[in-house]
Structure formats: C-alpha cells, structure tokens
Amino acid sequence: MKDRPLVLIVDDENRYLQLIAMNLHASGYRTVRASDGTTAIARAEMQDLALVILDVMLPDMDGYEVCRAIREFSTVPIIMLTAKAEIAHKVAGLGAGADDYVTKPFSVDELIARVQAQLRRQESSSRPRPPRVFEADELRIDFDARTVTSDGADVALTPLEFRLLERLAGSAGRVLLANEILNSVWGPGYESADDVLRAAIARLRRKIEIDPDHPRHLITVRGIGYCFGRR
Known part of the structure; x- marks a missing residue:
C-alpha cells in the first residue's frame, strides 16, 4: 500500500475533497486532505508527496500563496484547481510555481489524466541516463x-x-x-x-x-x- 503515490488534495469544499479522493483511490493512489492553506503547507512539509492538487480559493490564504510556500522547500508537482477560467488566473498560478491548471467544473477523467501525466514526467526525469x-x-x-x-x-x-x-x-x-x-x-x-x-x-x-x-x-x-x- 505504501508504495502507491501519495497525493495531497487541498480544497475547502468537502464535496470536491471526497470526489477527487474517491477517484484517485480508484486509480491506484493514496490521498491526504487539507481544507485550508496552513494545514496544506504543514502536510506538504511532513508527508512524502508525489503530487498536490491545490484549490485557489481557501479560507485563510489563497492557493497562490500556498503554492509559493510549498515551492520554498519542495519541487513536488502542483496542479491548481479553481473556478476561475480567465487566462490571467492561469498565468498567476503558473507564475506561483504550479505545473498545471484545471478549471471547475472539471471532468474527473481529465483531472486523473493530468495527474498521471505529471507523475510520468516526474518519473522520466528521475530515471538514470548518461550525464547531460x-x-x-x-x-x-x-x-x-x-x-x-x-x-x-x-x-x-x-x-x-x-x-x-x-x-x-x-x-x-x-x-x-x-x-x-x-x-x-x-x-x-x-x-x-x-x-x-x-x-x-x-x-x-x-x-x-x-x-x-x-x-x-x-x-x-x-x-x-x-x-x-x-x-
């Protein structure tokens, strides 16, 4: 069980926490949850995470702040999740250090596909290869x-x-x-x-x-x- 990738889900809406967790479990991932930014940062520091799914709208700080805080100590892939579809918000999220961006309402299949794509990139970058x-x-x-x-x-x-x-x-x-x-x-x-x-x-x-x-x-x-x- 412990060798399955661990994904941190950060969202202040319980329905999204449950929806994402259920589908990640069905796809072979373990999950840990946080409903505010402070808890998310603490769990990102303590847990050996494979990926973070991070909502922008949180009660104590916005997801951009959380993303920047995590980037101070980790290069874990981060997918931003938000109801804001404007390009400026995507640019802001990527500028804060996120690796991808998914807009609510989203297709669960698309979200899982993006999780898998990020983890494939992470895995391929860690494979042994001749020095370059x-x-x-x-x-x-x-x-x-x-x-x-x-x-x-x-x-x-x-x-x-x-x-x-x-x-x-x-x-x-x-x-x-x-x-x-x-x-x-x-x-x-x-x-x-x-x-x-x-x-x-x-x-x-x-x-x-x-x-x-x-x-x-x-x-x-x-x-x-x-x-x-x-x-």
Whole structure:
C-alpha cells in the first residue's frame, strides 16, 4: 500500500475533497486532505508527496500563496484547481510555481489524466541516463541534476520553468513553434495558450538572462515561436 503515490488534495469544499479522493483511490493512489492553506503547507512539509492538487480559493490564504510556500522547500508537482477560467488566473498560478491548471467544473477523467501525466514526467526525469550538461556563455544547465547556474551562481527554477528551459535548450538553434512548446511542456489542452507561454518565457528570462530586455538565450521569433540562442 505504501508504495502507491501519495497525493495531497487541498480544497475547502468537502464535496470536491471526497470526489477527487474517491477517484484517485480508484486509480491506484493514496490521498491526504487539507481544507485550508496552513494545514496544506504543514502536510506538504511532513508527508512524502508525489503530487498536490491545490484549490485557489481557501479560507485563510489563497492557493497562490500556498503554492509559493510549498515551492520554498519542495519541487513536488502542483496542479491548481479553481473556478476561475480567465487566462490571467492561469498565468498567476503558473507564475506561483504550479505545473498545471484545471478549471471547475472539471471532468474527473481529465483531472486523473493530468495527474498521471505529471507523475510520468516526474518519473522520466528521475530515471538514470548518461550525464547531460549544456553550456552557453555564462549559463550552465545540468539536465540530470536539474540544476542551472549563471556565472557560477545557482538559479532557482520551478519544475515547470526547468522543463521549459530543457525543451528550448535541448533544441538549441532550432525554432520551435509556440504550440509545439505548449504541448510538450504543459500538455494537451494548452496548445492555444500563447499568453501562458509568453508569461513563462518572461519569468524565465528574468532568471537566466543578464539583460532580460535584450535576451541572448531565449529568443522570440515573431509570428512563429521561440529559439534558444541565435540562429
């Protein structure tokens, strides 16, 4: 039993806690629950979690604050859950460190599929593989250790930001279509979320570029997509 992945569900509505827990159990997962942000953060620190499903609207603090707090000590995949469908809320959630975003009311099948997709990504990133290190000027990316340094200083990236950087740097010199990046980094359903991608690129530039307003690594190819390094 204990080797089954443990998922933390955070929601202040008991019906959603029960609905999600029942379906996760049926899909082979264990669950632990929290109905407020303070409890969620404490359980995330104490439990060996595989994934967090986190509602935005909580009684003591919003889900964005909880997400940022968890990101201070953990890289566990986080799926935000909310009734707000506007793109600005998706951008805010991803900016806080979330890996995915599902809008209420949701299809249980879709939510389970997104949980499985996040855990597959996590598993594939932890598999042994030959050492892979990419260097470009002051930037050094260790794909296996999942670390980034700039001029020798550590750069703190969220799991999603690292996946985005890995996707671009892994195809250095090649222009990638925006929808291609969205599909491979965020997954199905995000192919048209250009605003989400632009916001993520902007955050990543602020972290890895010496001058984010004049980037040398993350290059926009207008009307097409993005490229790592100049062609």
